[in-house]
Amino acid sequence: MSGFVGDLSPQQTAVLEKFRQNVKDVLKPKQGDYYLLRWLRARDFDEKKAEKMLRDALQWRQEMGADTILEDYQPIEVLEKYRTGGILGRDKSGCPIYIDPYGLIDMKGLLRSVKKQDILKKFVQVMESVGKICEEESKKNGCQLDTMTIIYDLKGLGLKHMSKESVDMYLAIVDASESRYPEVLRRAFVINSPKIFPIIWSIVRPFLHENTANKVVVLSGNYKEALLKEISPDQLPACYGGTLTDPDGDPRCKTYICQGGTVPKECYSQAVPHHAMLTGNIGRGSTLQLEYEVHEPNSILRYEFQTDGYDIGFGVFRKNSKERLKASEMDTILSTQRSNCHLVPEDGAVECDSPGIYVVRFDNTYSWARSKKVYYVIEVLETESKSNMEVSNDDDDNDDDDDEFVMAQDTAF
Template sequence: MRLEASLQRGAGLLLCLAPPFFFSNTSEAPVLLLLSLAESSFRASCLLFSSVRSSVPTSLSLSLTLSHSLSLSLCRRLTARGKRATSLPAPPSSPTNEHHCRGPDTRPPRPPGPARSSDSEAELRLHPAAADMSGRVGDLSPKQAEALEQFRERIQDILPLLPAQHDHFLLRWLRARNFHIPKSEAMLRKHLEFRKRIKVDEILTDWRPPEVIEKYLSGGMCGYDREGSPIWYDIIGPVDPKGLFLSASKQDFIKSKIQDCEALQKECNLQSQRLDRNVEAITMIYDVEGLGLKHLWKPAIETYGEILQMFEENYPEGLKRLFVIKAPKLFPVAYNLVKHFLSENTRQKIYILGANWQEVLMKYIDAEELPVMYGGKLTDPDGDPRCRTKIHHVGPVPPSYYVRDHVKVDYEQCMTVSRGSSQQVDYEILFPGCVLRWQFSTESADIGFGVFLKAKKGEWKKASQMHEVVLSQRYNSHLVPEDGSLTCEQPGVYVLRFDNTYSIFQAKRISFSVEVLLPDRLQSPQANGGVKSHERAACDSQS
């Protein structure tokens, strides 16, 4: 039993570590994966060796001893290789790295050197780390400089149409694709199509967002970091996602973010002129105080994912670093929902700051450029410490802005609940801290809905025999689709119960979607994210 438990712990460790490395192309990934295997093997061999050493033949004991020694040796050697850590780059005013802030657990290690490729591709693909150069103007290896010239030659037909033609701009597209020239070219040509389709060149002068977006979408540009880069603030807690989506279109949201990107790019260009050196990337401060389940609403997450993808495809290398401050316990779940939209390079620029976040920010931003509410000295002309003339601080969207009753949802499943009966959908939650999220609508009448918890899977129980965690009540989901979520504080089988026991004449047709959102550290490549689900019908009118 102890051996089995040890192996299970080893498998659990691999389950937690696998995802970020399986989806990255880093050379450290197999090292850390082997480290996990070695640790599990070592623990198992210790238990097995100690339990059977006295009762097995000499030959088998010798084999176990050898296995134990090899496991220990491998574990020690891999531990030595795996101790490299990525830390926040030193601020301009400090020669040492800041160890109090760190990125998300799944942030990939530094990029590796180039993989071996065929001779036909060797001239077209080059990873900047091959020569340990940054890939920026003044810090190019001979091969990188050659790649830049080849890239410029291949895009001569579109060069006059680009927002900029200098080397700084072209190198951003090369770095975004690891100096793979055909991929960089395809990315840049696609960007030109994007600019033409959206009319990006006119978006700052000829387009204005709907009033509700201007008033109730938080954030803004305020101040500069120590290197002269503009600082953008996103304040998540007060945002009302559902109110915004009931009041404006998804296209308006995306277009407003494109407008923000263009404004920031324009400010970078102005800073380059003021400082007489290239400024091409921004610093972001992501204030997630108050992040809650309302922000995990599926339509909002999907749109935010589209916006992140738009950033990656059309504004490469535009982010210098992103500081996440005041992160609540729910943040790993939220990050897990959107991280797959981010490139490996972007993930490396995300840093989660702890309780000393003000101290860290001050190392990268002068006090005169940092608002008082974030530990600096900057205020509005009227003394407002929040700098509201530059950073929008918002609240709930008034219903008077609503232009629709609900947001259209594409559901994943349908079922019929017979008259006088109920249906149960069971989800076995394996880890505490997971979020259970649901959406449903009915075709012609209301339906009862509640969430219950039971200890064992595979057994049907009446509602009265289970612990009620979300109060059962009737919803007019035929008029307005219903959605909700629950943070699962303990493992167990959570039962979503659709109740039609009160209707003796009419069956109910339900369309629904259910998701289990895992904290980032627990994401698994398995189906359903390591969550087992199954459905049960309950025809007992007393269920």
């Protein structure tokens, strides 16, 4: 049985009744069987796990002010202007559609400009808006609607989106979706997926319940035709195959769907906390080399670093053995450049096309007067779950260098 109202086995019906009794002290009058079954399905009808999940979520809602956020939410200008996404249209079942051109987001810039909690509050405000729409549509149509359809447009998504803080922020949103708003997703369509999507999916997948993962559909080729099977043309922006446009004819419907963009640095106000980073001391005229073993081709090495004062050289290289080599003796992945990371933290990512040992190299050989302290976070992301051992080498000798992923149509995970 599906676990939905009207399709319950005798055992599921008994669990529902027990669950209702266990949580009756926190239920509101309008939170009936449809509401309760969402939590039970999310925990495979284990009423104890479902109760804990529900009570934890209610505590979180109180902390986030979710029950009153639609009335008292105070928009933050940079967040409203540079986040991505918006609610527009209904699918053929009557559920609201959320369209997110996530490939256009500058999450790093947002996290430099607002607090993580501000981004989470915006997420709550959006989800509560979806809930209100579902409630209104349910009354209008005379049937229960409590789910949403999402379209993730990943065009433009690349290595710049893979910084640790950006990925961690997105995972926090995914986790909140799963644990605080369970079974709200009807279907998620992923379009314009980039080459690095398998790595992205391997990061996100562990946060999703099997029910949710099965609702994610990656579309390639003629995705517009596939979207129109679920969404009527007059409910879908013209850029995705529908007929909706802004009043000025814009096919992306920017009035309703925020298109993101690069956050101006003058908006920055947040700094990366040093306690979240590892530290390394680089003597004057010296280098610090960190080695990371990559097992899978097309993996990603992402980095973030800053210094207390003064610039530092930074480069990424590859070698095939654990032998200590100079930069000139290794394959150059990212040539060494001096970074003013004492002013603005540096972050980024490089593609690791081939397996091997990738060497992240901080270069202070040009400085004979000052040693440097560097704070850094470096990780290797692979499609397969493998441990990556870091070997840190502090070297005082001087270098003599001058220094498409495509899935089949309608492939569901």
